[in-house]
Amino acid sequence: AQSVTQLGSHVSVSEGALVLLRCNYSSSVPPYLFWYVQYPNQGLQLLLKYTSAATLVKGINGFEAEFKKSETSFHLTKPSAHMSDAAEYFCAVSARGRGYSTLTFGKGTMLLVSP
Amino acid sequence: EAGVVQSPRYKIIEKKQPVAFWCNPISGHNTLYWYLQNLGQGPELLIRYENEEAVDDSQLPKDRFSAERLKGVDSTLKIQPAELGDSAVYLCASSIDRNTGELFFGEGSRLTVL
Numbered sequence: 495a496q497s498v499t500q501l502g503s504h505v506s507v508s509e510g511a512l513v514l515l516r517c518n519y520s521s522s523v524p525p526y527l528f529w530y531v532q533y534p535n536q537g538l539q540l541l542l543k544y545t546s547a548a549t550l551v552k553g554i555n556g557f558e559a560e561f562k563k564s565e566t567s568f569h570l571t572k573p574s575a576h577m578s579d580a581a582e583y584f585c586a587v588s589a590r591g592r593g594y595s596t597l598t599f600g601k602g603t604m605l606l607v608s609p
Numbered sequence: 610e611a612g613v614v615q616s617p618r619y620k621i622i623e624k625k626q627p628v629a630f631w632c633n634p635i636s637g638h639n640t641l642y643w644y645l646q647n648l649g650q651g652p653e654l655l656i657r658y659e660n661e662e663a664v665d666d667s668q669l670p671k672d673r674f675s676a677e678r679l680k681g682v683d684s685t686l687k688i689q690p691a692e693l694g695d696s697a698v699y700l701c702a703s704s705i706d707r708n709t710g711e712l713f714f715g716e717g718s719r720l721t722v723l
Contacts, residue, residue, distance in 0.1 A: 528711065537700060537714035584651050596665060597712055599651030
């Protein structure tokens with residue numbers, strides 16, 4: 495079984511400030527981990543993924559995330575927020591090496607960016 | 610390359626009426642998913658197809674929901690009859706690498722049941 499917990503349903507930052515969105519996972523086998531972004535009235539778009547290579551993963555739009563096995567975490571960061579980053583962000587986990595793997599999503603964190 | 614295409618984008622129906630959603634995945638993606646997204650929640654899997662075969666439909670409410678993927682390409686998700694609680698966004702996704710679970714999503718079909 496696998497699950498994801500996203501801490502904070504809403505996170506507010508000022509433009510130019512650090513963005514930190516928290517994600518903790520639970521998985522009985524080594525996981526693959528993902529961050530997706532969803533803009534209003536759109537589908538989900540992949541930001542970045544961890545699939546057992548480097549533990550620090552860089553994604554699109556300046557985002558990155560670090561896989562920490564000891565903390566079962568995969569937090570998403572960006573050094574400087576832009577207004578265009580305002581969206582909902584979902585962390586997701588799938589079970590590595592299980593063939594037919596299904597993605598399990600967290601409940602999402604809405605990122606609000608103020609001028 | 611075209612992305613995952615869903616239709617209709619929006620649908621408003623009266624309760625007890627039927628409704629159907631259509632999805633065309635990315636060409637070459639053998640795995641297709643239907644997810645349900647309630648307001649303020651993350652997507653939840655309804656059904657997953659590998660080609661024509663439904664390999665995981667454990668979360669599909671089979672008393673009123675049905676799905677098919679004829680010829681292993683397009684898919685249709687049907688609800689009959691619809692209930693008020695079915696108001697949500699129905700997301701279709703496809704993937705080419707079933708082992709990692711990296712998905713490509715359509716824009717979704719937003720259902721409102723009155």
